[in-house]
Amino acid sequence: MNPFRSRLWQVAVLMALALLAPATQASLLVLSYHDIRDDVAAKGDPDAYAVSTTNFAQHLDWLRAHGYQPVSVQAVLDARAGGAPLPARAVLLTFDDGLRSAYTHAFPLLRAYGYPALVAPVTGWLALPTDGTVPYGPRDFTRDDFLTWDQLREMQDSGLVEVGSHSHDLHRGLPGNPFGNQTPAAVTRIWDAARGYESEGAYRTRIAADLQASRDAIARHLDRAPRVIVWPYAAYNDVANALAGDMGMVLSFDLEGRSQQADLGQQGEDSAGQDALGSLARLLIHGNPDVRDLAGELRRDLSLDGVRAIQVDMDYVFDDDPAQTARNVDQLVQRVQDIGPSHVLLQAFADPDGDGAAEALYFPNRHLPMRADLFNRVAWQLRTRAGVRVFAWLPVLGFELADAGLQRELRIASGNPDEIPRLDPGDPRTLAIVGELYADLAANSHFDGLLFHDDAYLRDDEIPGYGDGISARRTAGLVDFTLALQAEAERWRPKLATMRNLFARPVLEPASQAWFAQDLAAFHRAYDLTALMAMPQLEGAGDPERWLRGLVDAVAGTPRGLEKTLFELQTVDWRSGEPIAGETLRAQTRMLRAAGVRHLGYYPDDFPRDHPALPDAREAMSARDFPYLER
Missing domain, CATH: 3.20.20.80 (Glycosidases)
Structure with a gap:
């Protein structure tokens, strides 16, 4: 995780307090995880997004004990299309960035508990050269910190894991104004001192090229194109969502809210006339919450804020x-x-x-x-x-x-x-x-x-x-x-x-x-x-x-x-x-x-x-x- 994400977590948490009234309701809770490790400090770990293996297992125990029903991406798509409704207290687990711990630490527990999940890698990070690095929180990550395509295929073939896209190279900031602020690549009109702001046409071309590169990489290595886009930093817009929908990624996720009465997305059409889904809210798991922390957050009445x-x-x-x-x-x-x-x-x-x-x-x-x-x-x-x-x-x-x-x-x-x-x-x-x-x-x-x-x-x-x-x-x-x-x-x-x-x-x-x-x-x-x-x-x-x-x-x-x-x-x-x-x-x-x-x-x-x-x-x-x- 880079410093850009470190700044963004405060915003993501504040966004979870939004006073928004969703248009289409279903009982769905979506949890967003990143790194699962054995050696995470109980509090104050340098990586605010790492969750200990013990706490993750206890999350699964608590969810099962309190009536949450694990669902897959397919179940969400079916419910949105008018098929079988989601069960009461449905929960979907997601893992962002494509970190190797999704395979080494999370996947064994998913199999043990029978929990489906969505894993969304940044495909550009899976292709790092031997000496390549990605700034990620307290240290630079290397190729060994990310999933391999063979590991992703094994998880996909298990039937438990859906592989989505987290973009190819949009997980970074770009110059968003003349003052040098680095803002999310997926929604930024790039500022260049010589040329001014990126045009809408150039912006569309850049986003489409990135999404296409990510889609093609997943389809080539896994023989299955992604149906889901998870937007880096929860930053997206209708134009970007429509571009993703044109490529078959008809379900998208952000981090903008959490509620057991979750928005299943606004009905609409992408530019090809296909039924498209708006972005679903997720609860960002950070600060290595133990089971009491998670229970307290899920029971908290946001309307009282x-x-x-x-x-x-x-x-x-x-x-x-x-x-x-x-x-x-x-x-x-x-x-x-x-x-x-x-x-x-x-x-x-x-x-x-x-x-x-x-x-x-x-x-x-x-x-x-x-x-x-x-x-x-x-x-x-x-x-x-x-x-x-x-x-x-x-x-x-x-x-x-x-x-x-x-x-x-x-x-x-x-x-x-x-x-x-x-x-x-x-x-x-x-x-x-x-x-x-x-x-x-x-x-x-x-x-x-x-x-x-x-x-x-x-x-x-x-x-x-x-x-x-x-x-x-x-x-x-x-x-x-x-x-x-x-x-x-x-x-x-x-x-x-x-x-x-x-x-x-x-x-x-x-x-x-x-x-x-x-x-x-x-x-x-x-x-x-x-x-x-x-x-x-x-x-x-x-x-x-x-x-x-x-x-x-x-x-x-x-x-x-x-x-x-x-x-x-x-x-x-x-x-x-x-x-x-x-x-x-x-x-x-x-x-x-x-x-x-x-x-x-x-x-x-x-x-x-x-x-x-x-x-x-x-x-x-x-x-x-x-x-x-x-x-």
């Missing part, structure tokens, strides 16, 4: 001086590490005049100026160095297009000059343009979710014919607009979680839903979380605490209200321009937690000015069990 989010303006990070920008990035990442939130909601657009609309973007795109190619760099640093989930925060309608004539044609005519400049959601050109912006964001960046900005609203006197003028239809129309944007992004960044900002008034005053075309219940149905703007100073509340308590009561009175709502507090009083005292933030978060609020956030985090002050931010928003770091 709370979100702690800080929302960050990229405009605070950017500076005309690249050296200062680099210092700002490091300062932000260090601050996020010190605070310890679970999520960062990161601005992907530039709004220097503060009117709420994007004047430029922080990623390459087709329709607006790029202020700086910065979003991917900052998001990647936050994910890999600070270990948080990053949501890309982007407008829905609030864009100031480079084409001034088109901007005039599409802009909503509002009688209030203080409204956010927005484009007409009823004009199909708006959806086409904004959809392309979301696709460009996802094709060029690595992030975990989307935050739809607070610009997605319509006053009752704006575009009166939209939704036939009916409030519920206007609300549904804007929801559908955002879901279409999500679909465009998910072509390049699958399984994105979603949040959408909601003003407080539609919650506190139901009649005002018509003034915004926003509705809490509709948001709960559409998004993973609603980011409710719980900002009493913004609303002019005379008694902020009483106002917040009323907001909690209103949310709690809706189905799944507290489960699906993130209460986002303010750290600046925008009426006066003064920062809100850190003690106020701490007191508000304590009160909200005591009232049963599960998900909390604040905006903005003014890290250059240390506001909120680090101790206040940490107490209010740390997701750690014990947030107070020793100094």
Whole structure:
């Protein structure tokens, strides 16, 4: 395992907390193993992905004793095709990378217990020359650390083991931006200083060539082409999955979640018109868990996990001086590490005049100026160095297009000059343009979710014919607009979680839903979380605490209200321009937690000015069990 994977394990674990609602359900647990060795330290082994032979055997014992039913890849394919359903508590074991211990240590136990498994080698590693090495965790691995084709054939011929592909040479990082960040090869548009970013056509050709090389090697040596692709680092997209499906690899795996109610994959077709499967989530086994650790993880109710989010303006990070920008990035990442939130909601657009609309973007795109190619760099640093989930925060309608004539044609005519400049959601050109912006964001960046900005609203006197003028239809129309944007992004960044900002008034005053075309219940149905703007100073509340308590009561009175709502507090009083005292933030978060609020956030985090002050931010928003770091 190389240092790239070492950084990725934090992200993989955090991804296991995703608040996603799978479309097609079955009782399936998929476990992802790597190296099985006799000499693994009980805790703190240099190879975080090695599991001791003893613990692996005890895992099998515990699974059998607690009613888990081992299934094969064929059983999963049959169930997905409408054949025999999977048994209750089905479990599939997978082994990544093609390490020799899959044969020497795991395979004897699989035979003894009668457990089927999937083994997915990196085929390029099986062809290492005698003096070749692969950086893998604490040491370089040599040819002797990997399986031989004869060993793979023996396992395949036993009937217990299916051999899939883990790519031929995609298990590495490639330059993903001008700043040199190494990002997963399977989803990266390679950056080259002389040529810029790799084109989509060149990207497709590169991925197809790699998958074909892996498929051909397996078919040549084992007389059976792979039906499964296991994506290195769980990094894939719909384009890559379709290419794999064209080659017969119709089942794919990532690492993005775990649940006994597992997603069997989205029904669809590859480019050849064949039925294709979306990627299945797996639980990554790391840290050499003993049987108590494994049992605790499988019994843990993920729905009880709370979100702690800080929302960050990229405009605070950017500076005309690249050296200062680099210092700002490091300062932000260090601050996020010190605070310890679970999520960062990161601005992907530039709004220097503060009117709420994007004047430029922080990623390459087709329709607006790029202020700086910065979003991917900052998001990647936050994910890999600070270990948080990053949501890309982007407008829905609030864009100031480079084409001034088109901007005039599409802009909503509002009688209030203080409204956010927005484009007409009823004009199909708006959806086409904004959809392309979301696709460009996802094709060029690595992030975990989307935050739809607070610009997605319509006053009752704006575009009166939209939704036939009916409030519920206007609300549904804007929801559908955002879901279409999500679909465009998910072509390049699958399984994105979603949040959408909601003003407080539609919650506190139901009649005002018509003034915004926003509705809490509709948001709960559409998004993973609603980011409710719980900002009493913004609303002019005379008694902020009483106002917040009323907001909690209103949310709690809706189905799944507290489960699906993130209460986002303010750290600046925008009426006066003064920062809100850190003690106020701490007191508000304590009160909200005591009232049963599960998900909390604040905006903005003014890290250059240390506001909120680090101790206040940490107490209010740390997701750690014990947030107070020793100094």
